[in-house]
Amino acid sequence: MTLPEPTPTSNSGAARQWTAGEKHLITGAAALAPSVHNTQPWVLEFHDEHISLYERLDRALPHHDPVGRDRLISCGAAVENAVSAMRILGWLPAVRLRHDPAHPDEVARITVTGRAEPSDVERHRHRAISARHSHRGPFAGRAMENDLRRELLGAHTVDGVGLRALADPEEVAALARLVSHSALVLRADHAYQRELTAWTAPVREPMPGAGVSSATRRVSTLPWAGLVRRTTAIPDIGFLADRLSREFLVLVETPDDGRHDHVRAGMAAEQVWLAAVDAGLAGSLLTQPFQLPEVRAGLVEKLALSGFPQLLLRFGYL
Structure with missing residues (x-):
C-alpha cells in the first residue's frame, strides 16, 4: 500500500470537519504500522477536533499475547503513523493516552491544537512509512557507522x-x-x-x-x-x-x-x-x-x- 500525496491546506484555523482526503491519508498511514501477526488491532474514529484510536479486542491473540501487551504496542505504532500524517497535512497534534472505564477500549486521543508547516524530518519520516517493512532474514555484513x-x-x-x-x-x-x-x-x-x-x-x-x-x-x-x-x-x-x-x-x-x-x-x-x-x-x-x-x-x-x-x-x- 502506498500513501497518497497530501492535499495542501491553509495554515490557519482549527479542524472542524475532516475531509475525505485527510481521513484517507491518516487511516492509510495507520494501516501501514507494524502489528502483531499483522492483525491491525485498532480502529480510528474522527471527531470535530480530535481522532480517537480504539483497540480491537476481536483481534485478540490469547495464546501469543494473553495480556494484550503486543496489541497495545501495535496501537502505539498506529498512533505514531497517524500523528505523522496529521503533521504532513499541516496540523499540530497532541497525543493523550486514555484509560477511561467508560470507554475501556479507547487507547489514545489525538487532538488538533493548531497549524504549522511540517519539518524536513517529519516529511522524511512520513515518506518512510510506505517503505517500511519487516525484514526477517539476516542482514549484509556491512558495518553500521x-x-x-x-x-x-x-x-x-x-x-x-x-x-x-x-x-x-x-x-x-x-x-x-x-x-x-x-x-x-x-x-x-x-x-x-x-x-x-x-x-x-x-x-x-x-x-x-x-x-x-x-x-x-x-x-x-x-x-x-x-x-x-x-x-x-x-x-x-x-x-x-x-x-x-x-x-x-x-x-x-x-x-x-x-x-x-x-x-x-x-x-x-x-x-x-x-x-x-x-x-x-x-x-x-x-x-x-x-x-x-x-x-x-x-x-x-x-x-x-x-x-x-x-x-x-x-x-x-x-
Whole structure:
C-alpha cells in the first residue's frame, strides 16, 4: 500500500470537519504500522477536533499475547503513523493516552491544537512509512557507522521510554540464550502454533490486517526473526550469538509495565524504525520472546535493567 500525496491546506484555523482526503491519508498511514501477526488491532474514529484510536479486542491473540501487551504496542505504532500524517497535512497534534472505564477500549486521543508547516524530518519520516517493512532474514555484513547508531538511539521523542543498544558480547550471549529458550518453548506450544496458523494468509504479501505471509512457511527463519513455527530450525546458542552480534540491536524499555507504557513503547519503536528506514536500513521488531515471563526476568537480571523490557528492534543493511 502506498500513501497518497497530501492535499495542501491553509495554515490557519482549527479542524472542524475532516475531509475525505485527510481521513484517507491518516487511516492509510495507520494501516501501514507494524502489528502483531499483522492483525491491525485498532480502529480510528474522527471527531470535530480530535481522532480517537480504539483497540480491537476481536483481534485478540490469547495464546501469543494473553495480556494484550503486543496489541497495545501495535496501537502505539498506529498512533505514531497517524500523528505523522496529521503533521504532513499541516496540523499540530497532541497525543493523550486514555484509560477511561467508560470507554475501556479507547487507547489514545489525538487532538488538533493548531497549524504549522511540517519539518524536513517529519516529511522524511512520513515518506518512510510506505517503505517500511519487516525484514526477517539476516542482514549484509556491512558495518553500521557509530554516528548513525547514536542518531537512531536519539530518534524518538516519547517520554517514559528508554532505548539501549546491545553490543557487549556478554549481553548478546545472554540475549541469544533467552531467544533460543523462547523459540524452543513456542515451537512446542501447540495452542500457539494453531493460533499462528490461523493468522497465516495464503498469499506472499497479505493486505494490512490479513495476517502474516504464507511465504514464511517455506523460509528457514531463525528464531530472532519474530516467527517461530514447528519447522523453524533453532541453531546452537554460539551460532545465534554470532549472528546477533552482527546486527544493531536496540532494546526498548519502560519504567513501568501498564497499558500506557506498552503504547508508548510502540510509539517510540515506530519513530526509531522510520528513522532507520530513512537512513537506508532494513529492520524488524521482535516481541515474541517477551511473552515468556522468564525471558523478561532474565533480561532484567542479565542486563541490569531498571525498567521493563518491552521489545527488541534489529537493524542492518541489505
